[in-house]
Amino acid sequence: MVQEWKKQKVKSLKEEIKKAKVVGIVDLDSLPSKQLQHIKKSLKTAELRITKKSIIQRALKNEPQEKLLQHLGRMPALILTSENPFKLFKTLKQNQSDAYAKAGQTAPRDITIPAGPTDFGPGPMISEFGALGIKTKIEKGKITILKDTTIVKEGEVITPQVASFLQKMDIKPMKIGLNIVSAFENGVVFTRSVLDIDEEEFMNNLKLASQHAFNLSVEAVMFTKENVTLFLTKAHQNARNLGVEAMIYDKDLIEEQLLKAHSQATVSYTHL
Numbered sequence: 001m002v003q004e005w006k007k008q009k010v011k012s013l014k015e016e017i018k019k020a021k022v023v024g025i026v027d028l029d030s031l032p033s034k035q036l037q038h039i040k041k042s043l044k045t046a047e048l049r050i051t052k053k054s055i056i057q058r059a060l061k062n063e064p065q066e067k068l069l070q071h072l073g074r075m076p077a078l079i080l081t082s083e084n085p086f087k088l089f090k091t092l093k094q095n096q097s098d099a100y101a102k103a104g105q106t107a108p109r110d111i112t113i114p115a116g117p118t119d120f121g122p123g124p125m126i127s128e129f130g131a132l133g134i135k136t137k138i139e140k141g142k143i144t145i146l147k148d149t150t151i152v153k154e155g156e157v158i159t160p161q162v163a164s165f166l167q168k169m170d171i172k173p174m175k176i177g178l179n180i181v182s183a184f185e186n187g188v189v190f191t192r193s194v195l196d197i198d199e200e201e202f203m204n205n206l207k208l209a210s211q212h213a214f215n216l217s218v219e220a221v222m223f224t225k226e227n228v229t230l231f232l233t234k235a236h237q238n239a240r241n242l243g244v245e246a247m248i249y250d251k252d253l254i255e256e257q258l259l260k261a262h263s264q265a266t267v268s269y270t271h272l
Contacts, residue, residue: 009051017059022088023080025183045081051077057069086195086197097175099174100174103163107155113150113171132165
């Protein structure tokens with residue numbers, strides 16, 4: 001039998017979910033309590049609701065936001081806000097800090113060991129590199145990695161061996177902070193991979209797409225407000241060239257025609 005306090009908690013949470021414009025799932029896995037308290041105080045435009053996973057599941061059930069149940073994460077909490085989910089994700093991401101990986105954690109992305117020289121001399125580390133499939137050689141008394149090598153794929157569990165190796169390499173693949181797993185807005189679920197936008201890459205792609213669209217419209221002779229100046233300039237130049245070649249007398253062409261006539265006369269005189 002479900003305890004009364006749980007029923008009330010589920011009911012209260014359901015009401016908050018219905019009122020929220022955006023409902024997100026954050027994963028608190030491996031987030032130290034000290035950082036969690038700091039983050040809760042720093043949230044300006046969102047409310048964090050931390051409770052048992054079973055209560056979150058019951059609160060989301062039979063609601064439009066029920067789709068979020070497919071993206072709960074290991075230690076879920078709810079974040080309720082009226083802020084755009086992409087802006088919220090960006091804000092929370094900026095407040096994250098790098099951290100070493102611990103055994104048993106899930107890799108948030110592919111963990112790749114870059115090629116190049118290391119600070120390690122010949123010794124036991126050579127076998128550690130070899131055990132992880134990392135090809136090396138000795139250069140100037142130091143171990144050099146021959147090529148980029150991915151040792152953990154996104155979503156895989158980090159082993160004690162890998163965790164120890166990454167610390168020795170001073171690689172911090174984890175992020176300490178609120179990790180948004182998914183967000184629901186207007187009937188659409190946005191997963192982390194969608195929310196995590198590289199703004200510089202996005203703007204470059206947008207500019208490239210705009211340039212391609214512009215070039216296509218010019219090639220297809222499709223008149224738009226963006227390309228009409230180019231078409232008018234081209235038409236004006238073509239009209240001038242035609243007028244000069246056809247010896248059409250016009251006040252705008254007279255100077256070019258005189259220059260052309262002078263040039264032809266000079267050439268004819270030279271050949272006499």
